[in-house]
Amino acid sequence: MPILKWVRYGAWSAVAIVSFVSAAILLGWWRVEGPGRAATVGQNAPAIGGPFTLVNQAGKTVTDREFRGKPMAVFFGFTNCPEVCPTTLVQMANLTKQIGPSADQLQVLLITVDPERDTPEQLALYLQSFDPRVVGLTGSREQVDAALKAYKGYAKKVPTDNGYTMDHSASVYLMRADGSFRTMIDYHEEDASALAKIRMVLE
Structure with missing residues (x-):
């Protein structure tokens, strides 16, 4: 039973991670612009930089x-x-x-x-x-x-x-x-x- 419990826990953890990443991409929190390109902040993420x-x-x-x-x-x-x-x-x-x-x-x-x-x-x-x-x-x-x-x-x-x-x-x-x-x-x-x-x- 403990083994089955851990298997279920691992499966639900994997689902949660995939769901979070998918949501982040859909919401535009980040994006990768192709091989060798840096990730940038999407338009829905908090802005970095501003007046000083x-x-x-x-x-x-x-x-x-x-x-x-x-x-x-x-x-x-x-x-x-x-x-x-x-x-x-x-x-x-x-x-x-x-x-x-x-x-x-x-x-x-x-x-x-x-x-x-x-x-x-x-x-x-x-x-x-x-x-x-x-x-x-x-x-x-x-x-x-x-x-x-x-x-x-x-x-x-x-x-x-x-x-x-x-x-x-x-x-x-x-x-x-x-x-x-x-x-x-x-x-x-x-x-x-x-x-x-x-x-x-x-x-």
């Missing part, structure tokens, strides 16, 4: 609309990040170098998740070590949280012996020139796959 008002590393207040006309690569991080942020910024620099001159069309944005420490001056100093085309953005806690919410991102302050660090989303959001979401580059994604995604958003 922040301050760049030069101390100038900017909004999302000032970046219209260029595809964007948006990343949330912070200057005291020990690994994820510098690794991602170095990878983006290497990828844009491989793409060549057309990479000038891509605007890379680093939005801090630690605005209490990441002043415009601190961002400017930090970004000197990376691709000069990267724009760093900070602001009030409320402004940064609003940007995180718009991009469905995540950030949490984590206490340490010496103060605190930040746990945060590690993916790079690739946005079309009109500001709409296209796809993501995951942390530690292979360069070949990431390059294909960047070229796709530059098309």
Whole structure:
């Protein structure tokens, strides 16, 4: 009897999974655009991206609309990040170098998740070590949280012996020139796959 019970449970689980996937496809929550193409968010899924008002590393207040006309690569991080942020910024620099001159069309944005420490001056100093085309953005806690919410991102302050660090989303959001979401580059994604995604958003 226990074996029969598990068989029935497994069968119903399989039916439930198939039903969920079928419903998701029918509702347009996601779609795959063919071999080698990235999955994109369907029209019925919650929108990723949206309006923000922040301050760049030069101390100038900017909004999302000032970046219209260029595809964007948006990343949330912070200057005291020990690994994820510098690794991602170095990878983006290497990828844009491989793409060549057309990479000038891509605007890379680093939005801090630690605005209490990441002043415009601190961002400017930090970004000197990376691709000069990267724009760093900070602001009030409320402004940064609003940007995180718009991009469905995540950030949490984590206490340490010496103060605190930040746990945060590690993916790079690739946005079309009109500001709409296209796809993501995951942390530690292979360069070949990431390059294909960047070229796709530059098309």
